[in-house]
Amino acid sequence: MRNADAARAYHEATKHSERSLRSNPHVLDFDNQPIPFKLYRELEPIPLPRDFTALAGPGLSALSAAPYHEAGIPSLNALSRVLYFSAGITKRKRYPGGEQYFRAYSNTGALYHVDLYLVCGELPGLSAGVYHFGPHDHALRRLREGDQRRVLADASGLEGQVTRAPAILVSASTYWRNAWKYQSRAYRHCFWDAGTLHANLLVAAASEQLGAHVVVGFADRAVERLLGLDPAREGALTLVPLGGAAGAAPGAPEDSELRLETQTLSRSEIDYPAIAEMHAASSLQQGNDARAWRDASRERELPPALGRLIGLNPLGDEELPQESLQSVILRRGSTRAFERTASLSARELATVLERATGGLAADFLGTPDASLIELYLIVHQVEGIPSGAYYYRRPERALELLREGEFRAVAGRLGLFQELPADAAVNVYCVCELESVFAAFGNRGYRAAQLEGGILGGRMYLAAYAQRFGATGLTFLDDEVIEFFSPHAQGKDVMFLIALGRSRRRS
């Protein structure tokens, strides 16, 4: 049994309840709002090509990517597209007081605290090095020269794909950029927001024929030192090896401390110690620890269904909408108002559920079909499915009815008293039995569970937009959601919530 005391305590302390919301005196200090970018003061940009046209495959078919396959060396064009469609700026909105940039992925509060870094050997058109990706000018900045992949291979305990990949993306959060609004809860958001970003990253890589694989187990300090992160303010979240067959990285990489000046984020920064403490408590010290961590396994059996089953019939490959992935990602946004009277069809919902839960290649899942996440639904308005509370039985592709009834008001309350969850056609809750994850993976299992919730949420966004309806991530009253779905959901916790439905046109 591994230690998970810190994760248990952090999760409990950052739950939302009506009481916690009412008693929190936090107000947003807009004069001290952090900038949503990491801007290096002295590094020259290396512009990336802007050929964004090639993500041509239908958006939905690449969504639940095939397991990692060893494909070749990414071209600079392919890398540029993967970065753009994961984390690039896809929309600008002008306001009287300024302009706001929106990204390819949804993000709590549009605060964009997660950055991508690239660690690569010699690539066509790009010399070996460690780079930061700047979405503001779609350019790389070189932080270190030379092939440093060995640092990541060692940190991951020689994880197979990390060791052989020609390029590895690393995601990391600068906490203050999210904690400004969400305080200590920002550590959850690291993984939610990285999750929606990774949903895009995986599908973009798949459509470039680049194998990709999410690695959560690595020795944190070695990775953070390589990227020059400030451990008090920033934390590495994932490694994603891209492509393969590059041959092992050479040894003896650079080991110097990296001190690069970045632009101040805001007038002052407030430290929420629970964040860095949770990151430290869930850190791994060495590559060997990472290897032992990912070798853990978690066995769970699906309990027999007690309620009525409604079989689902998702669209087959040949029936999927043909819109390109590029166009779906460019159109994606968070629905700001749902049309209460407009329903979804059962097939549309079935397709979202099936595509979102399709294989995920990740080091914390023994097989791509495994999952730490279960889906619970409140259906308001789906043709052929009576409104009520449901559990999605993934292997059987069926909804198990837990309670029939009209729950719009309840869903509105559970989704933090907002109209969006009440007006949507359906709310999907990504839920995890955390104790069994803790038993296998300890404190670090918390990162994996939150991340997988975010990836599933990000995939649901794309599956909804590909079918031309809307979606929005939402936050929630933690314990009340579980009470609502109990006794079925007893002992579990919510990792992510998304509402689906048809957007209401603004007059």
Ligand SMILES: Cc1cc2nc3c(=O)[nH]c(=O)nc-3n(C[C@H](O)[C@H](O)[C@H](O)COP(=O)(O)O)c2cc1C
């Ligand atoms: C995990 C998560 C939770 C969110 N929670 C809310 C919410 O409670 N209310 C809301 O109106 N929007 C919510 N959003 C939507 C974000 O505000 C939105 O993603 C962000 O403004 C960026 O806009 P875009 O998704 O249209 O690109 C959430 C998004 C995510 C990913």
